[in-house]
Amino acid sequence: MKKNTLMAIVMVNSVMLSASAFAAPSTGGEIFKANCSVCHPHGGNIMRPDKPLKGIRNPERIISQIRSGGGGMPSFDVKTISDVDAKQLAEYIMKTFKK
Ligand code: HEC
Structure with a gap:
């Protein structure tokens, strides 16, 4: 009985771990893939081709x-993308999508 309880705890823990790994990807590239790449594939902009991510040099x-969205882009609050993640994301975008 005791052993079964322990097994159950271990199983619940590993399910929770993989769920949180999915909900909170930890590198800029993963965050980008999960939240931005639908509309900004390869740093472009499928809705507003005149407003790509390529060449932006200002992380702010x-x-x-990201925080305010607008012009057809949804906004992402701190619960969806934390401040730390937003910074990583901005760095990833500037590093990856140069002109
Ligand atoms: C549903 C589609 C959609 C998604 C998802 C989306 N965007 Fe956008 N994004 C847009 C549109 C449309 C614009 C142009 C907004 C405008 O007209 O001002 C835009 C503009 C931008 C701009 C400004 C570009 C410029 O030249 O001024 C940045 C930066 C940006 N998006 C980053 C992101 C990031 C980072 C994510 C993911 C967290 C993201 N976007 C997700 C549609 C999207």
Whole structure:
């Protein structure tokens, strides 16, 4: 009985671990893939081709767009993308999508 209880705890723990790993990807690239790449594949912009991510040099501009959205882009609050993740995401975008 005691052994079964322990097994159950171990199983619940590993399910929770994999669920949180999915909900909170930890690198800029993973966050980008999960939240942004649908509309911004390869740093482009399928809805507004004149407003791609390519060539943006200012992380504040990226972060403020993430937080407020607008112009057809949804906003992402701190619960969806934490401040730390938003910074990593901005760095990933600037590093990956150069002109
Ligand atoms: C549903 C589609 C959609 C998703 C998802 C989306 N965007 Fe956007 N994004 C847009 C649109 C449309 C615009 C143009 C907004 C405008 O007209 O001002 C935009 C604009 C931007 C801009 C400003 C570009 C410029 O040249 O001014 C940045 C930066 C940006 N998005 C980053 C992101 C990031 C980072 C994510 C993921 C967290 C994301 N977007 C997710 C549609 C999307």
